[in-house]
Amino acid sequence: MPAESPGPPVPDNPPAALLAMLPRLTQLSAAFTKGRLTDRATEAAGLAVDRPAIGVLMTLRTAGKPLRVGEIADRMQVVGPHVTRQVQALEKRGFVRRVADPHDRRASLIELTEAGMEGADRYVTSLFGWFDEALTDWPAQDRADLTRLLARLVDDVTARLARFEENGGHGGHGGHGTNDLG
CATH class of the missing domain: 1.10.10.10 (Winged helix-like DNA-binding domain superfamily/Winged helix DNA-binding domain)
Known part of the structure; x- marks a missing residue:
């Protein structure tokens, strides 16, 4: 009997933008940790x-x-x-x-x-x-975009994790097929 997946199935061909973003998130986390922010x-x-x-x-x-x-x-x-x-x-x-x-x-x-x-x-x-x-050299619009998109990312990830927990850790695809990453 196969082991249960800890979350939704991983697509065979993840969007290139998602693949490019994940190492950057890891890099950001490491920079915060190493920099002892x-x-x-x-x-x-x-x-x-x-x-x-x-x-x-x-x-x-x-x-x-x-x-x-x-x-x-x-x-x-x-x-x-x-x-x-x-x-x-x-x-x-x-x-x-x-x-x-x-x-x-x-x-x-x-x-x-x-x-x-x-x-x-x-x-x-x-x-x-x-x-x-x-961010001192960033244009005001870039700062505003970062704030808006980061808030959206946090809200969506938090909501998805909450649904995952509500389903007893067996979160399937929630029917949200849209993807702004690729």
Whole structure:
């Protein structure tokens, strides 16, 4: 009996644009890792926390509201106990606090403290500064196109992965035959 595929079937002849893009994504990921972009931004922000803790801070910052641990985990695409450990460490540092969930007295929400908000903002400012410098020679339209297309890519990949998980990890073709890559 053949092993089940971890996702949709791979086409026999992937579009050339897709084949050209995948190594570039790998190169970009490696550049971020090798360049220690996250670490540098964390240092510049004056935050002595590790990457997973930055992930929790940024998840709360981008949410703009207190979240349950499970919501943070879902948004970070990690398991709850991982987030719980990070939240406990961030609480000790004064970056987050637990508050009562107004909709469920048995549950608590995690919110940024003023120090957590300021640290997250410094981190984002450092990242934006780095990206702004990297893209300084790009025309405004190219920057706008990058923002629009990157948002679309993230939304589509996230939605497809969510469908994959909803199907118990047996994501078939969702019937979306359009392909802007080739």
